[in-house]
Amino acid sequence: MFTRSPVPFIIFDAGGHARLSNRAYREMFGAEPPPGYNLFEDKESERTGLVGFVRRAFRGETIQAPTVWYDPNAHRELGVREARRAAISCTFFPLMGARGDVSHVAIAFKDETAEWVAREEAEAERDRLREVVAEKESLGKNLRMLEMLFQSSSIGVVFGMPDAQGLTWANPAFCRMHGYSPSDMEGMALEALFAPEERARLPELLRQVHEEGHVTWESVHLRQDGSRFPVMLEMTAVRDAAGAILARGVTVQDISEHKRVEAERVAHLQRTSKLQEVTAAFSRALTPAEVARISASAGIELLGARAGGLSLLSPDGTELIAVGTVGLGDDPIRQYSRIPMTTKLVPVDAVKTRRPIFCDSEEDYLREYPDAARTDTFQGGTRTSLPLCVEDRVIGSMGFAYETWCPLSREERELQQALAHLCAQVLERARLYAEQRRAEQRASFLAQVGTALMQSLDYEATLTRIAQLAVPAIADWCTVTALHDERSLDRIVAVHKDADKLPLLEELERRFSPNHHRDERYLRVLRQGRPHLVDVVDEAVLVGGTQNEEHLRLIRALGVSSCIMVPLVTRGRPMGVISLMRSEPGQSYGPADLALAEELAGRAAMALENALLYKEAREAIRARDTFLGIASHELNTPLTSLKLNLHGLRRGLESLLPGVIAETVRVKFPSIQRQVDRLASLVRELLDVSRITEGRLNLEVGEVDLVAVTREVAARCAEDAARAGCELRLDVPDSVVGEWDRLRLDQVLQNLLSNALKYGHGQPVTVTVRADAASATVTVRDHGIGIAAEAQARLFQKFERVASERNYSGFGLGLWIVKQILDAMGGGIQVESAPGHGATFSVVLPRTRPR
Incomplete structure (x- = not known):
């Protein structure tokens, strides 16, 4: 009955396996579950709730499940092929086993597809009719709303x-x-x-x-x-x-508003871009004047202003000093170059109140600043001024002026404030950078000054070097004026950083030198011996310090914004004045610059004193050398006559006197001859000093045998060696020929050998000659008192003596003359010695004449 039932059935055991299905089931679903199919492992059945109903049936419940749309194609594990989608209702029956428990569950299926389709079609038709009715109602409503929309x-x-x-x-x-x-x-x-x-x-x-x-x-x-x-x-x-x-x-x-907004957007973008350009330009600005130029130009371009400028508060806070303007004429520039903080002006109020002032109404301007309005040389309209603040300090103001009186928008005001804030930060950075640079430059400058001033002992060269070092390190232009006497001033040097302005300096010196006009500024500094600082050179200072209009024109062309005059004092008396000038507007000297100028003047004065001492020493040496030359010439003439008369006297006495008396006189003559020879040697040394000093040491170079000259000198010194108790040893080859001055070579060897015998203390003296293809070497060695290391460095200097004058006579000129002769012949001399161990002098001579 079950298998032949027209109702589709399927039976599952407790393990979820399909045990039996009838033909009606297979016709409904197109197949039966394949072998091994397990309902409890079927994910789709789990999702649709089928598994849950089965489990409830196994607990003894009979369940009528609601109708659902079932798509067999979603259950591929059931082996269904191209089955149709159906609306199915299921009934779950528990089946009892022999022991009274539920051993299986049967599921009966009912196909309700036709009823469900008809029901859905009827519902869809009702929905369509409702939509048609609603659409007609909506159309009329929309037409009314559209009319209302158009109207409103x-x-x-x-x-x-x-x-x-x-x-x-x-x-x-x-x-x-x-x-x-x-x-x-x-x-x-x-x-x-x-x-x-x-x-x-x-x-x-x-x-x-x-x-x-x-x-x-x-x-x-x-x-x-x-x-x-x-x-x-x-x-x-x-x-x-x-x-x-x-x-x-x-x-x-x-779209007027849209156009306006778009124009403002474009303008805002342009301003933002310009601010970025300004920021980039500010990053490269290193001076207040550069910052002023950049900020004023940017404000004029961005705001449509006619003019702009920047002023900084003076160090003492009493003035606003203009450091740069753009768009102003000469009269406003002069009027606002220095503004006392006691005046009632827009920039002064901005600094005092630390608030921006936007004076965009002529009525307000006349009411608030009546005095300024009457004297104002700027014929324009709206004026603004913004304080430049860094942390809790006000350092100055930035301002703009417009062609006409016009109200400023909020954005324009904010833009000016942003520009002022940026400008203040850049100025502070520039100030810190400038201070650091100035400290570094001052240290470097003083180091350069110290080095440069040691390079020359010439008076005028030293003064010129001072001016050249000062520009542009600490001045834009500099003059050095010397005091020749109490009534005579002379400008030694003038230097300007701009080479194109040097002709102006020359014209200034030619027409308006201090000596021409008895410049009281220089004389006052010289009389008082104290520096003079003019931190800001304004129009009044310029006019008061010039002789006439032409003088004023030259000074303006050269540019003076600040000035320091510092005296040069040596040995307690003034020698001159160094004048340092800044030419850029806004640049001013301060206490630190004054201290640096005084340091420069102190070092320069010391260098000048050294130069003067050197000059005096040179003059004294020149006088001494002149005296020595004259004295040696004057002594040489009677000395020659004395030698001739002594020789004649000796021969006459030997022939006239009896034997005993003649022998007594003859014994005295060698001693007299030695003293005359010694005197002749001293006179000859003085003559050589004179010739060498005057550059008249002439060499007569020819082919000379060094060994032969050495033997001659040794033979001539044999008697002196015997008298000193020194054995004279020669270690020489057969011949060493070279191109030398024979007489001067003889003089060199004579001097070295005489010194070795003089200081040899009775010990042997050795003369050695060696040579190679390029040079010849003569070595003279003694074993006497020796020479200390510290004395060897000055051994070859003029009038230097390393031994006691009491025990060893002479002028101290011999070794100096030896070195000068050897230098002239392209040779050289060295000494090796130690106290108590003798001395070795080595002479090296090139064998061919230097070309």
């Missing part, structure tokens, strides 16, 4: 017939936009609303609307009063079901 819309809407140029209907917004009443608009030609230059476009736009059905463009309309305003238009062709044009609808939107 802020966008102008107008309609016109397709075959006529006149307007048939316009909403209130359109009428208000153009300044017409609704009755005025009826029948008005569309083109009458367009600006004349825009009307030529209308035919083409109408053609485009007819072809494409829609067009959008931007144009310019005219109001009834003739004023113009920008609009955005959108024209649409209204067609019937057949496509025929019933009317033309145009929406018109006044």
Whole structure:
């Protein structure tokens, strides 16, 4: 009965396996579950709730499940192929086993597809009818709403017939936009609303609307009063079901505000871009003048101002000093170059109150600043001034002036404030950088001064070097004026950083030198011996310090914004004045600069004193050398006569006197001859000193045998060696020939050998000659008292003696003359010695004459 039942059945055991299904089941689902199929492992059955109903049936419940749409294709594990989707209801029956428990569950299926389809189709038809009714109701409502929308819309809407140029209907917004009443608009030609230059476009736009059905463009309309305003238009062709044009609808939107906003946006972008450029320019600015130029130029370009400028508060806080302006004439520049903080002016108030001042009304300006308005040399309009603040300090002000009186927008004011804030930060950075640079430059400058002033002992060269070092390190231009006597001033040197202005300096010196006009400023500094600082050279100082208009013109052309005059004092008396000038507006000297100038003057004065001492020493040496030359010449003449007379006397006495007396006299003659020879040697040394000093040491170079000369000198010194108790040893080759001056070479060897015998203390003296292809070497060695290391460095200097004058006679000229002769022949001399161990002098001579 179960298998033949027309009701589809399937039975599952407690493990979820399908045990039995009938033919009706297979016809409904197209197949039976495959072997191994387990209901409890079927994810789709789990999702649809089938597994849950089965589990409840195994607990003894009979369950009627709700009808669901069942798609067998979702159950591929059941082996279904192309089965149809059906609406099925299921009933779950528990089947009892022999022991009274539920051993299986049977599921009966009922196909309700036809009923469900009919029900759904009926419901869909009802929904369609409801939509039709709602659509008709909505259409009428929408038409009413559309009319209300057109009437209340802020966008102008107008309609016109397709075959006529006149307007048939316009909403209130359109009428208000153009300044017409609704009755005025009826029948008005569309083109009458367009600006004349825009009307030529209308035919083409109408053609485009007819072809494409829609067009959008931007144009310019005219109001009834003739004023113009920008609009955005959108024209649409209204067609019937057949496509025929019933009317033309145009929406018109006044885009004046949009244009204004867009213009402001573009202007804002331009200002932002300009501020970025200004910021980049500020990053490269290192002086207040550069910052002033950049900020003033940027403000003029961004704000449309006519002029701009920047002033800094003086160190003592009593003045605002202009450091840079753009767009101002000469008179305003002079008027506002220095503003006392006691005056009632816009920039002064901005600094005092630390608040920006925007004076954009002539009435307000006259009321607030009546005195300034009467004396103002700037003929313009709106004036602004903003304090430049760094942390809790006000360092100055930045201001702008306009051509006319005009109110400033909030954005323009904010822009000026932003620019002022940025400017203040840059100025502070520039100040810190300048201080650091000045400290470094001062240290470097003083180091250079110390090095440079040691390089010359010439008086004028030293003064010139001082000026050259000062420019541009601490001055833009510098003059050094010397005092020749109490009534005579002379400008030694003038230097300017700008080479093009040197002719102006020369003209200034030629026409207005201090000595020409008895400049009291220089004389006062010289008399008092104290420096003079003018931190700011204004117009009054310039006029008071010049002789006439031409003098004033030259000074202005050279540029003076600040000045220091510092005296040069040596040995307690003034020698001159160093004048240091700054030429850039806003640059001023301060206490630190004055201290640096005094340090420079102190070092310069020391160098001048050294130069003067050197000059005096040179003059004394020149006088001494002149005396030595004259004295040696004057002594040489009687000495020669003495030697001749002594020789004649000796021969006459030997022939006239008896034997005993003659022998006694003969024994005395060698001693007298030695003293005369010694005196002749001293005179010869003095003559050599004179010749060498005057550059008259002439060499007569020829082929000379060094060994032969050495033997001759040794033979000549043999008697002196015997008297000193020194053994004279020669270690020489057969011959060493070279190109030398024989007499001078003889003089060198004679001097060295005489010194070795003099200081040898009875010990052997060795003379060695060696040679190679390029040079020859003569070594003279003694074993006497030796020479201390500290004395060896000055051994070859003029008038230097390393042994006691009491025990060893001489002028101290011999070794100096030896070195001068050897230098002239391209050779050299060295000494090796130690106290108590003798001395070794080595002479090296090139074998060919230096070319």
